[in-house]
Amino acid sequence: MMEVSLIVAMDANKGIGKNNDLMWHLPKDMNFFKTTTENHVVIMGRKNYDSIPLKYRPLSNRLNVIITRNRSFQADGCLVFHSLEKAFDHFKNDKRELFVIGGGQIYALVMEMDVLSKMYITHVEDTFEADTFFPDFDHTLWETSKLLDQDQDERHQCGFKTLLYTKFDK
Ligand SMILES: NC(=O)c1ccc[n+]([C@@H]2O[C@H](COP(=O)([O-])OP(=O)(O)OC[C@H]3O[C@@H](n4cnc5c(N)ncnc54)[C@H](OP(=O)(O)O)[C@@H]3O)[C@@H](O)[C@H]2O)c1
Numbered sequence: 001m002m003e004v005s006l007i008v009a010m011d012a013n014k015g016i017g018k019n020n021d022l023m024w025h026l027p028k029d030m031n032f033f034k035t036t037t038e039n040h041v042v043i044m045g046r047k048n049y050d051s052i053p054l055k056y057r058p059l060s061n062r063l064n065v066i067i068t069r070n071r072s073f074q075a076d077g078c079l080v081f082h083s084l085e086k087a088f089d090h091f092k093n094d095k096r097e098l099f100v101i102g103g104g105q106i107y108a109l110v111m112e113m114d115v116l117s118k119m120y121i122t123h124v125e126d127t128f129e130a131d132t133f134f135p136d137f138d139h140t141l142w143e144t145s146k147l148l149d150q151d152q153d154e155r156h157q158c159g160f161k162t163l164l165y166t167k168f169d170k
Pocket residue numbers: 007008009010015016017018019020021022044045046047048049051067068069070073082083084101102103104105106107109132
């Protein structure tokens with residue numbers, strides 16, 4: 001059975017990005033993203049894909065899936081679908097975990113679909129001037145456990161906590 005998860009880092013205002021870029025550099029969170037999603041499938045909006053530096057895309061050791069309305073869009077080494085539903089349908093018998101990795105439009109779409117069983121959310125303990133946000137959601141539907149707890153230090157401009165949210169009814 002298909003398992004759909006989401007992974008995101010957000011600030012204290014639920015900000016996730018600005019000018020099609022991330023707003024912070026947090027190496028341990030980047031490493032958490034890499035090790036959590038490796039060997040699985042990552043599903044992203046076309047703008048998120050564009051925001052990844054050329055030398056890092058497609059993201060290594062993961063199947064990269066891009067969602068776009070543009071019927072002529074192609075990207076080397078990536079699968080392209082024209083809706084999230086079509087992407088999920090393609091993987092319905094796949095054993096790999098499907099990670100929705102943003103950005104804002106794609107997070108909003110998947111939160112409306114009631115398909116997620118897990119969310120890996122890094123809560124960055126500061127506020128930034130974001131132009132893209134994670135949607136509000138009902139926290140009472142999710143059980144949480146702490147995976148990482150990082151203080152500000154010489155490599156991390158601010159502290160963060162990474163929580164695993166597990167849907168109660170899934
Ligand atoms: N903090 C984090 O964890 C995190 C993670 C990921 C991204 N981000 C940030 O998020 C920002 C990008 O997010 P965004 O909301 O601007 O864009 P996005 O969600 O990455 O991509 C939006 C694009 O997805 C396609 N799309 C959207 N809805 C669709 C639908 N219903 N059917 C088919 N295609 C659809 C469209 O592509 P076309 O225009 O090609 O049709 C649309 O322009 C950046 O700042 C990035 O750095 C942050």
